[in-house]
Amino acid sequence: MRAYLDNAATTRVAPEVIERMGIFFSTAYANASSLHAQGMEAKRALDEARAAIAAMINASPEEIIFTGGGSESNNLALKGVAFLQKEKRHIITSAIEHPSILGTCAFLEKQGFSVTYLPVGREGFVSAGDVESAITDQTALVSIMHANNEIGTIQDLDRIGKACAAKGVPFHTDAVQSFTKAPIDVTRMGLSLVSLASHKIHGPKGVGALYVRKGMRLQKQIHGGHQENDRRAGTENLPGIAGFAHAASLQTPEHITKMAELRDYTITEIERRIPDVIVNGSRARRLCNNVNVIFKYIEGEALLFTLSQKGIAISTGSACSSRSLRPSHVLRAIGLPHEVAHGSCRVSISRYTTKQEIDYFLDTVTAVVAQLREVSPFTKMGKYEAYTDDDHTHEGHPAA
Amino acid sequence: MYSRKVMEHFASPHNVGEIPDADGVGKVGNPVCGDVMFVYIKVKDGRLEDVRFKTFGCVSAIATSSMVTDLAKGKTLAEAERITRDDVADALEGLPPIKMHCSNLAADALHAAIEDYKKKRKGSAG
Structure with a gap:
């Protein structure tokens, strides 16, 4: 699929x-x-x-x-x-x-x-x-x-x-x-x-x-x-x-209602199925087709490629997915620390998006996030935010 | 953008995990930059009996971590110390140029783990 x-x-x-x-x-x-x-x-x-x-x-x-x-x-x-x-x-x-x-x-x-x-x-x-x-x-x-x-x-x-x-x-x-x-x-x-x-x-x-x-x-x-x-x-x-x-x-009002329903379903199900998630943006004044979430402890490019291999197209504000190697300026502007911004995932739907597609995405992303968290050192160590004060540069990194 | 080998190691990384009673632990990177690697080693008779990793990072960060554990396992400490970033990238059939510096830290993490092992041994011996 x-x-x-x-x-x-x-x-x-x-x-x-x-x-x-x-x-x-x-x-x-x-x-x-x-x-x-x-x-x-x-x-x-x-x-x-x-x-x-x-x-x-x-x-x-x-x-x-x-x-x-x-x-x-x-x-x-x-x-x-x-x-x-x-x-x-x-x-x-x-x-x-x-x-x-x-x-x-x-x-x-x-x-x-x-x-x-x-x-x-x-x-x-x-x-x-x-x-x-x-x-x-x-x-x-x-x-x-x-x-x-x-x-x-x-x-x-x-x-x-x-x-x-x-x-x-x-x-x-x-x-x-x-x-x-x-x-x-x-x-x-x-x-x-x-x-x-x-x-x-x-x-x-x-x-x-x-x-x-x-x-x-x-x-x-x-x-x-x-x-x-x-x-x-x-x-x-x-x-x-x-x-x-x-x-x-x-574009009809029915299309907008349908997209908004799928959007809300996606957000609700992500929060229900996956722990340690942050929903970005406003819940009240939000585009009818936009979902943007952070999956803590993992990195967005890794998520994007894994989902892509399973036929799912999403996008991420992770630095590693950008040529500048800097995380999204929008996620930084809303106050997310770099290490959290790395784990962002944007799902944007259209009037052609079906509930089957969303369900396939939800099942897949739940498994993929768990799989990537298995590899991540941060899940068991509790607050990974604590690691940011450690050393802000490391050898080999281009100066930010 | 990524080689088949990179995607293979990324999709099913080898030697994921921690070694609770590791003889050496190496950590490189920073979550601010988007990559953090922990490499754990178990040493027996001067050889790396076991090498495991946990990595927060992108496709190439995970693939290089996986590859470095493969390259290092069974090697003597001296041999493992000679594994370079380029060796890891070559074994993966190359990395995109932009990833060569930022996400190719696995060899550094391995060297840090060996250093940690040597330091600990010195400490207990002296």
Whole structure:
């Protein structure tokens, strides 16, 4: 049996989406910028997709820019705002953002911007009060993600949006994980910019969108033609865009309820079957498809590979699974010590996930955790946290 | 990413466990870094009669621990002291470059156990 439980990484493209995309490869393949009838047809399909995406976040169609994905949307939002600034050279974000936000912020710091990385609490929440007090007259943008990709915590964007509005600072959110899973309302949440991506919602890879509030100025990042309201050059990826919009339309409230039930079942059963487990993130405000747990005394990469050999796909925030050899910045930001963060396991489900797959995962992970704990020196010695004060470096390790 | 040999040793590691009356114990690594190895040895007539391990760590940390116990068992102390990190990696048909330094500590743990044995013997003799 196989179980794909890594839907926060990417998802299966829905069969309906593949079918919808097909015509834009085979017959309706004209360039949407062309003036002939075929071009006009393509333009109509593009307009329809734009209107569909806009409607889902309470925006107007002309406020949607299609991009090459979530990372591009995040880059365009931050650099697009930053590069227009003459005086305001300060950006506020959080410690748990996606690498495409943190990486762009690090780049902007090198360009002379200052960036405030707000801390989060144990459940991963950014405080609206912290946002408000971090805003200065130099602040050009606040960027706080909607739902976290690792621990699933959904921020209170209404309150953060109010804090930004009170100080007149534009507010961006990376809603790549939450789109179609948690409501987004750009007006109610006071959002000026929103990043979206297709491949997390059973759409194709390589396409996303950025909502840009009317009147918001943005420095374009890809120069060339006048596509996308003159904000992003390049022939529109119509198969991808149409597929993205169609994928967004397929998610129903029943799907969300089903995923949330499987999520709760997974968490409850893990806690019931396996001792010494920590559940990360918030139980109350959590993405409907996210489970993130720590299995104490074992290391996540070892768990990932063992499950993988049994056909199960999950992910881990362990350092050993990353090229940097550092554990997940999100798990560190919620206050987990390194040695505990090494044992994290993220299960992310989709509307296609079955109870059989979850049961197979639960049976397998229960056995695998026990097997790895057999090999671990810490289980019998009680508190392994005690070992951290011992010696913080060892020979052969690259300096952290 | 991992060789077949690494995955074999990881999936069914050899010589897992502690030796309650071990003649020497070696510990290397730190949980902060994600790898901790304990190697236990039993010495008889100058040879490693038994070698066991307990490891907290990733695939290569567990596989190298398993391999080093295989390599060391039955060897004389002098022979075991000459087992290097590279010997362990070679016996496993290689390790990913990024793992060569951080998770290839098993030879160090073995050497630490032998050192511990020698220290203890010196202590009891003197």
